[in-house]
Amino acid sequence: MKNIKYIFFILSIVFCLGQLNSTAQQLTLSNQYIVNKFSLSPAYAGLNENFEVFGNTRNEWIGVYGAPITNSISANGAIGKNMGIGASITNMQAGIFVNLSTSLYYSYHIRLSKTKFLSFGLGLGLLENHLDLNNSDAQSDPIFMRSGSKSTMPDASFGILFNSKKLHLGVSAPRLLGKRTENSLYSLWPYYQAFISYKLNFSKAWAINPTAIIHYPVDAPPFYDFTIPIIYHQKVWFTLIYKKTGDAGIGLGANLNSNFVLNYTVEWYEHGLAHRSGGTHELTLGWKISKKKPDQLKRNKKKPYYEWINK
Numbered sequence: 001m002k003n004i005k006y007i008f009f010i011l012s013i014v015f016c017l018g019q020l021n022s023t024a025q026q027l028t029l030s031n032q033y034i035v036n037k038f039s040l041s042p043a044y045a046g047l048n049e050n051f052e053v054f055g056n057t058r059n060e061w062i063g064v065y066g067a068p069i070t071n072s073i074s075a076n077g078a079i080g081k082n083m084g085i086g087a088s089i090t091n092m093q094a095g096i097f098v099n100l101s102t103s104l105y106y107s108y109h110i111r112l113s114k115t116k117f118l119s120f121g122l123g124l125g126l127l128e129n130h131l132d133l134n135n136s137d138a139q140s141d142p143i144f145m146r147s148g149s150k151s152t153m154p155d156a157s158f159g160i161l162f163n164s165k166k167l168h169l170g171v172s173a174p175r176l177l178g179k180r181t182e183n184s185l186y187s188l189w190p191y192y193q194a195f196i197s198y199k200l201n202f203s204k205a206w207a208i209n210p211t212a213i214i215h216y217p218v219d220a221p222p223f224y225d226f227t228i229p230i231i232y233h234q235k236v237w238f239t240l241i242y243k244k245t246g247d248a249g250i251g252l253g254a255n256l257n258s259n260f261v262l263n264y265t266v267e268w269y270e271h272g273l274a275h276r277s278g279g280t281h282e283l284t285l286g287w288k289i290s291k292k293k294p295d296q297l298k299r300n301k302k303k304p305y306y307e308w309i310n311k
Helices: 002-020 142-146 294-299 304-309
Strands: 050-059 069-079 083-094 097-111 117-131 150-163 167-175 191-198 206-208 211-217 223-232 236-243 248-255 260-268 280-290
Touching: 083 117, 097 150, 223 248, 236 260
Parallel strands: none
Antiparallel strands: 050 069, 050 280, 069 083, 083 097, 097 117, 117 150, 150 167, 167 191, 191 211, 206 223, 211 223, 223 236, 236 248, 248 260, 260 280
């Protein structure tokens, strides 16, 4: 059993070394955008005139020793009539590799009509990569002990978004800066993405909100994610997930009440070491506070604002 555990550790280290010098390590890919659009682009900060906090945990390749585990928390809200601010902290650990990023965001929203907006967002922060040298497996390897154990660099992001009551169309750069560090295991490259979603109502009870995301890494071929949430009465939803690699998944979510939202997804893999795992599991919990009281919203059902936050 100990030998099997060590083999899994070596395989995960090889994988992480490759990822740290390629695209997939650039950003943690997540499904939380199903309920937290702010995770897609800083342009979403404060857009709904709510204050929102989201916590997210993603555990990849259950059963594989050293597989990535990511935890994050983000918050955003409106300031004034046309602006928003936000912040996020993300920690990802894969074996002995640890990435910690923190960012602050600002957005500006231009109203084109009663239900159409053009939004811009900017994020600035820091990204720290380091080795967990307290790990007993790392201490026995002279290569890791000689490597630079810590690297800190600036981080920046940008986003442009057009959105109406049903359509969301945007481009963003989750990472604008690129850097290769000397005498270190870490390198980073700019990363871009484009996304579109459209909400289609079949009746007062049923709707779908398909979302497609195309990722454009600088140093690798583009790839895509596609999700289809099937929504019932804006209260519960079932999500179908498909990705270019052939990976697929499902999700379940619910508005627990007027303030809390919960979403869970699981993904399965067709190829590689991940195929032998228990899949990737992700849980998102959100807390939303509206600036307007529920009784005010009920009295103004005909107004665009009520339609917007209940899109």
